[in-house]
Amino acid sequence: MKIAFIGFGGVGQALAKLFLRNVEQLKKQYGIEPVVVAVTDVMKGSIYHPEGLNTNKLLEVVNETGNVENYPDQAGLIKGWDSLKTIKNSNADMIVEVTYTDVKTGQPAIDHCRAAFQNQKSVVTTNKGPVALAYKELSELAKKNGVYWGFEGTVMSGTPALRMPIITLAGNEISEIKGILNGTTNYILTEMEKGSSYEDALKKAQKLGYAEADPTSDVEGYDARYKAVILANYLMDEEIDAEDVPCKGISHFTEEMVQEALEENKKWRLIARIKKNEEGVKATVQPELIEVSDPLAGVTGATNAIVYECDLAGPIMLTGAGAGLVETGYSLLIDIIDFQRQNAQI
Amino acid sequence: MKIAFIGFGGVGQALAKLFLRNVEQLKKQYGIEPVVVAVTDVMKGSIYHPEGLNTNKLLEVVNETGNVENYPDQAGLIKGWDSLKTIKNSNADMIVEVTYTDVKTGQPAIDHCRAAFQNQKSVVTTNKGPVALAYKELSELAKKNGVYWGFEGTVMSGTPALRMPIITLAGNEISEIKGILNGTTNYILTEMEKGSSYEDALKKAQKLGYAEADPTSDVEGYDARYKAVILANYLMDEEIDAEDVPCKGISHFTEEMVQEALEENKKWRLIARIKKNEEGVKATVQPELIEVSDPLAGVTGATNAIVYECDLAGPIMLTGAGAGLVETGYSLLIDIIDFQRQNAQI
Numbered sequence: 001m002k003i004a005f006i007g008f009g010g011v012g013q014a015l016a017k018l019f020l021r022n023v024e025q026l027k028k029q030y031g032i033e034p035v036v037v038a039v040t041d042v043m044k045g046s047i048y049h050p051e052g053l054n055t056n057k058l059l060e061v062v063n064e065t066g067n068v069e070n071y072p073d074q075a076g077l078i079k080g081w082d083s084l085k086t087i088k089n090s091n092a093d094m095i096v097e098v099t100y101t102d103v104k105t106g107q108p109a110i111d112h113c114r115a116a117f118q119n120q121k122s123v124v125t126t127n128k129g130p131v132a133l134a135y136k137e138l139s140e141l142a143k144k145n146g147v148y149w150g151f152e153g154t155v156m157s158g159t160p161a162l163r164m165p166i167i168t169l170a171g172n173e174i175s176e177i178k179g180i181l182n183g184t185t186n187y188i189l190t191e192m193e194k195g196s197s198y199e200d201a202l203k204k205a206q207k208l209g210y211a212e213a214d215p216t217s218d219v220e221g222y223d224a225r226y227k228a229v230i231l232a233n234y235l236m237d238e239e240i241d242a243e244d245v246p247c248k249g250i251s252h253f254t255e256e257m258v259q260e261a262l263e264e265n266k267k268w269r270l271i272a273r274i275k276k277n278e279e280g281v282k283a284t285v286q287p288e289l290i291e292v293s294d295p296l297a298g299v300t301g302a303t304n305a306i307v308y309e310c311d312l313a314g315p316i317m318l319t320g321a322g323a324g325l326v327e328t329g330y331s332l333l334i335d336i337i338d339f340q341r342q343n344a345q346i
Numbered sequence: 347m348k349i350a351f352i353g354f355g356g357v358g359q360a361l362a363k364l365f366l367r368n369v370e371q372l373k374k375q376y377g378i379e380p381v382v383v384a385v386t387d388v389m390k391g392s393i394y395h396p397e398g399l400n401t402n403k404l405l406e407v408v409n410e411t412g413n414v415e416n417y418p419d420q421a422g423l424i425k426g427w428d429s430l431k432t433i434k435n436s437n438a439d440m441i442v443e444v445t446y447t448d449v450k451t452g453q454p455a456i457d458h459c460r461a462a463f464q465n466q467k468s469v470v471t472t473n474k475g476p477v478a479l480a481y482k483e484l485s486e487l488a489k490k491n492g493v494y495w496g497f498e499g500t501v502m503s504g505t506p507a508l509r510m511p512i513i514t515l516a517g518n519e520i521s522e523i524k525g526i527l528n529g530t531t532n533y534i535l536t537e538m539e540k541g542s543s544y545e546d547a548l549k550k551a552q553k554l555g556y557a558e559a560d561p562t563s564d565v566e567g568y569d570a571r572y573k574a575v576i577l578a579n580y581l582m583d584e585e586i587d588a589e590d591v592p593c594k595g596i597s598h599f600t601e602e603m604v605q606e607a608l609e610e611n612k613k614w615r616l617i618a619r620i621k622k623n624e625e626g627v628k629a630t631v632q633p634e635l636i637e638v639s640d641p642l643a644g645v646t647g648a649t650n651a652i653v654y655e656c657d658l659a660g661p662i663m664l665t666g667a668g669a670g671l672v673e674t675g676y677s678l679l680i681d682i683i684d685f686q687r688q689n690a691q692i
Contacts, residue, residue, distance in 0.1 A: 164514045297644075
């Protein structure tokens with residue numbers, strides 16, 4: 001399996017490390033022998049060798065110099081190709097799309113996926129943009145070209161929020177999905193339950209790396225909203241528009257609100273909710289006041305959780321990490337294993 | 347797909363009803379057209395027709411008369427075959443084994459599975475006996491004969507405790523599995539947390555159908571022990587013996603114990619725990635005192651939950667029903683869908 005990394009930040013590097021660490025298991029158990037042929041990153045440069053790069057060396061060079069173009073020169077090594085040229089002209093058959101997520105435009109990731117599919121190349125990605133904004137077009141394009149598109153990591157990272165219901169709950173009608181899909185806000189809310197102010201909890205989240213310097217996307221619910229759209233697109237088979245999803249965040253929350261709720265045996269949680277009925281699929285993202293006995297109230301810290309209301313299996317809840325470099329790197333690996341399974345029927 | 351029911355109690359009938367209810371979805375989405383050719387049950391008689399029975403009529407006859415042999419007579423209808431004769435001599439290619447579970451001997455279910463595999467017939471079952479007591483022999487026999495063996499329902503009924511980790515967490519090393527695998531005892535413990543005595547909680551569980559008249563298997567932890575053995579056999583690839591699993595139940599529990607724990611912000615839960623290390627796989631079933639902040643402490647009533655400690659994806663928890671006729675009937679359906687997927691690669 002010839003692999004090109006489009007983007008090579010923490011998540012891409014985590015996957016490359018998993019290739020090295022699990023080399024024997026991947027070969028023996030799944031018949032996967034990943035060969036990294038290209039890496040291209042707007043900050044870290046671009047290299048390509050049709051016969052493959054030494055992954056160990058590649059990680060070492062990036063780690064030490066910050067630029068893949070410092071990889072030892074050798075016959076056949078090409079430097080400087082941009083993303084689209086790498087996707088179109090390299091001999092990679094699997095594109096690992098891990099560029100920066102711009103969920104407003106979905107670019108450049110949408111163009112990357114489109115180019116890959118048009119050139120009969122498969123894609124695995126953790127990038128919410130293409131799945132939230134161009135699901136129908138891209139999934140049809142992948143299908144038409146007979147290639148694979150994996151995006152497990154776009155919702156709850158390595159926790160199988162997308163594949164679990166499709167595979168292991170097949171045959172159920174899922175009438176509603178609800179969940180805590182943003183770890184940052186859940187961390188802030190549970191810190192506030194311990195007595196923190198909103199500002200202190202946010203600062204702590206930023207210090208721990210849970211929240212970004214500009215926390216808008218998390219605390220205003222936008223991140224959860226895109227995940228809700230992905231769940232609707234993929235699991236409820238109806239394309240909804242992020243703009244049509246009413247979205248409220250938690251940036252207006254006060255200690256008093258959180259403590260008052262606790263006194264009434266309730267907790268605030270930022271809930272993404274996707275409902276299906278005769279009229280179609282509707283989603284919302286908003287803080288909801290739930291009973292402390294509600295399973296979602298027991299979800300604390302940066303943990304994520306999702307509940308699928310199934311007509312046959314009943315309510316099924318899945319709880320796990322929603323972020324983390326290794327966890328998100330793993331989400332790409334399970335997509336690659338799934339791709340291999342579909343191809344080789346192992 | 348020609349189907350023979352070996353046993354036709356509540357779970358078998360629930361599956362038959364799902365065949366009727368989901369007939370279009372099964373055909374269209376999964377290419378499954380189930381034809382029930384035989385039913386044999388020690389209490390409810392036995393019928394077989396190689397061209398198929400009318401499932402609606404069959405359910406009606408059982409419901410109204412308690413005996414399938416009252417099915418309207420017609421050319422080619424055979425009555426009175428026993429289980430083994432039905433498995434060997436009928437034209438069924440899928441055996442639904444839902445006889446009474448005898449986990450001491452595993453019989454007659456082990457013989458049923460063995461006969462099916464030897465006659466190149468696939469089996470789906472909710473019967474813990476064969477999987478807990480004869481996993482290695484039977485899984486090898488099924489493999490050798492190129493047939494399928496599904497048993498998702500043996501742990502947590504329709505909640506995919508077995509297939510979820512195998513499929514959607516593939517590539518992880520699972521170092522530990524722990525869970526609340528018995529709904530009856532969890533119901534009793536959470537009732538006691540509300541102030542009930544053990545005896546009252548047990549009576550209420552019996553009234554609600556959660557506990558049997560003789561509750562020994564549940565309250566002494568034996569049921570959870572067999573499930574722990576199945577998890578070890580299937581997910582940790584090491585056959586362990588139920589006899590070697592230390593097992594303590596909750597029948598000695600007092601209100602004081604439960605209330606004292608609550609005062610210390612702790613809860614008692616009956617935990618099945620399976621650990622893997624260099625020396626092998628070890629399992630225990632016992633009441634454990636856990637922090638109220640532990641996700642398993644939030645699991646209340648008859649609900650089940652299981653946590654997989656994964657090296658890459660982190661701890662993943664799955665929560666859902668552990669019993670129920672429709673839920674358990676569904677566990678057979680998802681096995682059948684999985685069988686079809688493997689055959690047809692849909």
